[in-house]
Amino acid sequence: MTAATDPARYTIPPATAELARFATELSYDDIPADVLTIAREQAVATIGSCLSGNHMAAMVSMADGMGILGSGEVATVFGRAERVPAPTAALYNAGTAQVIEWDDWVIISHSGGAVVPTAFAAGEQARVSGKEILTSIVLGDEVNARTSRAMQRGAYVGNSMPNHQIETALMAARLFGCDLTETRCAVGLSAFLAMENCPIGWTSDSKVLINGLPAMWGIVSASLAKAGLRANQEIIEHPAGFMSTVSEEVDADELVFGLGTEWHTRTLNTKRHPSCAYNLPAIECAIALHDRIPGFDPARVENIVVHGPGVTAYVAARYQAVEPSLYEAIREKRYSHVPLCFDAGFATVASLADGELTWRQYQDERIFSPEIQRLAARVSFRTDAAMHRAYYADYQYGARVVLTMDDGQEYVEERLQLLGARDRPYDHADKFREGAEGILSAAQTEEALAALRALDTVDDIREVAALLRPR
Incomplete structure (x- = not known):
């Protein structure tokens, strides 16, 4: 037996395969009711952030410049009238989610700013149900939590963690109906060019790309994999793979520990005010x-x-x-x-x-x-x-x-604790209404809020997304 064929050549678990299996097999009915409630509220709070971000000059510039990515009325730009290709919508919405640092986090990694825009953009492309959107949000949070724990002793923490390329690709692959091989390839394509951030960029509008680029590229990678483009299928855990590229230390056991039984989405913290x-x-x-x-x-x-x-x-x-x-x-x-x-x-x-x-x-x-x-x-x-x-x-x-x-x-x-911590909640409707002010009418704001809180009953997510565009 050669080293190349020896199944013991790696001492770390086959995380890419395990996470891909989880992404393809996870069912809405598998998820505890309280976790689904958290995901539903995460959508409310995150979209509130996105709506508010539309007021910033940076996002006006992004809206003006992203036309170069092409046209096609597929997915919603939260708070704007136009519809755009799914990758473009994910890029913009992830940018607005964090342009004033109004995003959330699970464990030690910011999450909703990448997860919610990816779910809605890819979900509109695939015309999925509200239950599928909620399932994909939970999937994104669970993967995000585990990949962040695996690299927590490295140089990147919190909002700077370059782990979103993994969860966004898995989410999009699920929503596009990719099989197991295609899902592994989606991650392989998404994570092949590891996106790390330069600290000096945090002095500028470019920081919105920390979530925006992985959200966009995860969707593109899933589409490429679905079309047959192949990639390395152990990209996450391989000694020359993604995790070892972006982190000096990797706790590989954290990548799949408790997957499907311990729900890290329960650790979600949601900010009430826009700041660190x-x-x-x-x-x-x-x-x-x-x-x-x-x-x-x-x-x-x-x-x-x-x-x-x-x-x-x-x-x-x-x-x-x-x-x-x-x-x-x-x-x-x-x-x-x-x-x-x-x-x-x-x-x-x-x-x-x-x-x-x-x-x-x-x-x-x-x-x-x-x-x-x-x-x-x-x-x-x-x-x-x-x-x-x-x-x-x-x-x-x-x-x-x-x-x-x-x-x-x-x-x-x-x-003694921040408002919005897991043990000190607030009504996310307050955040949504604050974000929607001046963008959606009062009546449309309440209609959209009610629809987001009833996602489980929606057959086509486009019905809800339409309520997030000004009339």
Whole structure:
């Protein structure tokens, strides 16, 4: 027996084959009811993010430029009147889902921004039912969770993880009716050119491609495989394959551990406000301070101190060493608004000044407003030992914001977990309505929301998608 034919030549499980089998065999009836509910709500929340993202200049540019990908009225661009080819819709919708960092995550990897656009775009192409859409969303979340755990000791974490090429290809292959071999090839094609991201790109609109390109390419790869194009069928786990290319360390057992029995979709965390997750408790505290202080006047604030886990201070300081300053770089159009999505200082002071954090605060006229610029010079950060321990022990995202006014009066708000965490839910309809405002009419918003929450009853997903285009 040669090394090439020895079945023991790899010590890691055949993840590509196992994940492909899971993708082709998973049934709606196999999925626990609570997991299906999470997937349904994930669609509501993610599409709310997509609708809101339409207000950003970056997405106007993307809409203007993506015509080069061709025409064809197949799939919905959420919040816009036109229909486009499925890969194009996935690219755009995944971009809007994260242009203001308003996406979600399972385990340690952002998910919905890639999974939901892929499900809807490929689903419209294949004219599948709402049950199939929900099944594919769960499939995407489950695969995303496992591939992220497998590379969690590498250089990429959270939103930067380059694992979406796997789940999007598996989802599209399922929706297109690919057989087992075609499904393995879809992953082989999608993951052949590994998409890693350059950290400096996070200062610009290009960050929307982290989810957008894998969503688009996963659909294209499934179509190519369905047409007979062949690819390596052990691309995920091979020592010269995808996981070893994008991560210095690979925990291969995580790739298939508990597949179909342990539902990682249950770990979904959904953001209530558009910003990095580490900033969210401080944002909520700032909004509460704005609302509870009688006659609140930003001009009277003398000092703002944000206490939280060490990771919050790290994220807050990530762009503070930029020379000239981060704000100057944005003013000079060398950077876009994107770094502010990770700047806990901006997130806190914008929320404090306006009593909200939406797409509006990421517009240049608000970024450079006198109120926000003045407050930005008065914020500082402290690490809270208890919150630091709670974060690393059980993913508890905490913050305490201490506000000192010009008369010496001190106000304090504290949150020990972010709103939208798995153990602190909120009504995702609020997020959907906020995103739809100014894009869909009030009546259409409620109609679309009701349809998304009744996906199980829909025979053709195009009926629901039509409600997500302005009339």
